[in-house]
Amino acid sequence: MTVLAIASPKGGVGKTTIALNLAFALSGRGHRTLLVDLDPQGSIGLSLAGRPKDAPGLYETLRDGRDAFGHIIQTRRRELSLLTFGQPDMGDLAPWTRDVESDGRLLRLLGHLDAEYDLVVVDTPAGCGGLTREGLEGSTHVLSPLQTDPLALRALPQLVATVGSLRAEGAPIELIGVVLTMTRFREALAANVAQEAWALLPEDLVTDTHIPYDRVFAEASAKGVPVGLMRRRPPPAAAVFDHLAQEIEPKLGILPAEEDDEPIHLVD
Ligand SMILES: Nc1ncnc2c1ncn2[C@@H]1O[C@H](COP(=O)(O)OP(=O)(O)OP(=O)(O)O)[C@@H](O)[C@H]1O
Numbered sequence: 576m577t578v579l580a581i582a583s584p585k586g587g588v589g590k591t592t593i594a595l596n597l598a599f600a601l602s603g604r605g606h607r608t609l610l611v612d613l614d615p616q617g618s619i620g621l622s623l624a625g626r627p628k629d630a631p632g633l634y635e636t637l638r639d640g641r642d643a644f645g646h647i648i649q650t651r652r653r654e655l656s657l658l659t660f661g662q663p664d665m666g667d668l669a670p671w672t673r674d675v676e677s678d679g680r681l682l683r684l685l686g687h688l689d690a691e692y693d694l695v696v697v698d699t700p701a702g703c704g705g706l707t708r709e710g711l712e713g714s715t716h717v718l719s720p721l722q723t724d725p726l727a728l729r730a731l732p733q734l735v736a737t738v739g740s741l742r743a744e745g746a747p748i749e750l751i752g753v754v755l756t757m758t759r760f761r762e763a764l765a766a767n768v769a770q771e772a773w774a775l776l777p778e779d780l781v782t783d784t785h786i787p788y789d790r791v792f793a794e795a796s797a798k799g800v801p802v803g804l805m806r807r808r809p810p811p812a813a814a815v816f817d818h819l820a821q822e823i824e825p826k827l828g829i830l831p832a833e834e835d836d837e838p839i840h841l842v843d
């Protein structure tokens with residue numbers, strides 16, 4: 576069972592951007608991937624053009640106790656499916672959240688979904704409590720974006736403590752990486768935060784891949800696509816996610832689909 580949560584104590588640090596583009600990259604490497612949106616903001620659905628914006632999803636599945644497969648959206652890429660957050664009734668969201676946090680229905684759902692996919696990627700709401708904690712309890716791995724901003728580094732211990740307390744309660748969750756995001760190493764302050772992260776955190780925790788600051792992410796959301804689908808020749812930012820996918824595969828215990836490594840002859 577491989578359920579990868581993308582989580583961070585801070586908001587607006589790139590969790591949804593990573594969840595969407597990493598799920599896309601992992602599916603491109605042959606892993607049957609389900610991207611689940613656990614954030615009532617519904618940002619995964621809002622980041623994509625077409626049906627995901629107003630389709631039912633996780634909210635309706637957990638509310639009605641129905642089979643999630645009725646709400647899972649199969650994308651045009653065979654290996655990538657989506658379970659968006661859905662269309663919450665705002666008056667009902669608080670009791671829904673309390674129920675989900677207390678009765679284990681999300682954990683059961685994640686366990687059930689996982690059997691159908693090689694990998695489930697969960698985009699979580701900012702913070703470490705409530706729905707995020709519940710999502711982490713149902714996950715096996717967590718990857719955390721760290722924006723190169725001094726406050727982000729100060730908030731990271733909250734996530735480390737949450738993962739520690741869940742493990743102490745018997746949850747199988749493991750923090751597999753911290754990804755520097757929105758990096759602008761030419762700016763002294765951002766470079767200092769990166770230096771501090773490298774100095775403070777265990778060497779193998781900070782991923783070699785970092786996500787540079789790039790306007791292309793906003794353009795991709797405006798178009799409603801992962802960066803890898805922006806144009807026929809994907810922008811360099813798409814390759815960053817391929818690297819990240821490749822880097823975390825061993826930590827997730829998944830191997831890339833068997834590839835034919837023979838050269839392709841240009842002409843018969
Ligand atoms: N590497 C990047 N370079 C430039 N802009 C980025 C980058 N990553 C994310 N963004 C932009 O930053 C904003 C916040 O990103 P995102 O929604 O992924 O963060 P989040 O952590 O999921 O936020 P929330 O806590 O609200 O869920 C978005 O407008 C997104 O397009």
Ligand SMILES: [Mg+2]
Binds near residue numbers: 590
């Ligand atoms: Mg988000």
